[in-house]
Amino acid sequence: MSSYHLNRFLFDLKMHEQLFNKALANVNEAMNQYDLTPEEKDALAAGDPRKLRPLGAHGMLALYIMRLHPDFRTNVYWSQK
């Protein structure tokens, strides 16, 4: 199972600073730009990558939700691709 729009949101969170900054300011507004189900939105808002995989997120893309977590925003992981 995979969800294109869920994965797209996660991909953009790492690759596009504009979306990252928008999500930092207001994650609900950022999510509304994507065709996400209520279940996907809830899982994204929870910020736990383990909740995203069962919904079809690729495992490595699921990790990208951590970029919004206050403890991980400056993690060295985001300075490499």
Added chain:
Amino acid sequence: MALSRGLAASHAPNILLEPGSEWEEFMQLHYSMAPQASSSRPSLESQKKLRADAEKAFAVLRSDLEASRPDVLIVVANDQFVNFFFNNIPTFFVTLAEEVKGQFTRHKFHYRNHKELGRTILEAGLEKGIDFSYGEYVELQHTQVVPLYFLLPEPKIPILPIYVNTWVDPIPTPRRCYQVGELIREVANAQRERIAILATGGLSHFPGSPRIGEIDTQFDHKLLEIMRGGKGRTLADYSLEQILQAGDSEFLNWMVVLGTVGDAKAASTFYMPDHVATGWGFASWKL
């Protein structure tokens, strides 16, 4: 014979991250997928030893590469959602750019791309029934630049990135990857230029999975033993399930190089599990 050297090396980001705070941050992020695995995290001393051991392995591979006096280095690696996404996932991709660039933390990379060789491989594939995707722009990522940092720190020769989809289901079979390697050998041996080839990735690891932290060292040692014996051809008979169960999907990059080196025995191999995520593996073939 224009093939000059075959190489394979892991591309785990923590090989190039600094032991200490950078390693800790890297581990912290990966363990958000599996907090139970964090109990096995290595000490600072272990991190430093791993880095030193990896540098020793890379030094041998770099010496082998330079001794073979290549004119170009083909780099077979997988994309990890940098150039390709679910709107278009190529199974095999040849880079036809003029140049390729990338950045890893504070390290910048910039190489000429050997697009003429890329086009020759692309056209030979079309002739022989292996239809590569291709494109004129890619961004380099850790899957290429981590090994290149150690093996080709100065852009003295052009590279040619070739991508294999090892990450997004469905992925190609070990046999098909071996056949791609055979095609590259056929093309390379018809060239006047001296051509080296490097596979990156692996060995066993489960990134983005609840199994992160597990490393199937037994399977990895078996792979390396088979390569030392010059029996890489037999690995084409492995099923994808065998490869995936061991967390070795990126070994498909190595399968391409095995097809290129054929029955040559790996002259040097090195292996060190990092106790975080990945079995770091290294191999070199004299051709």
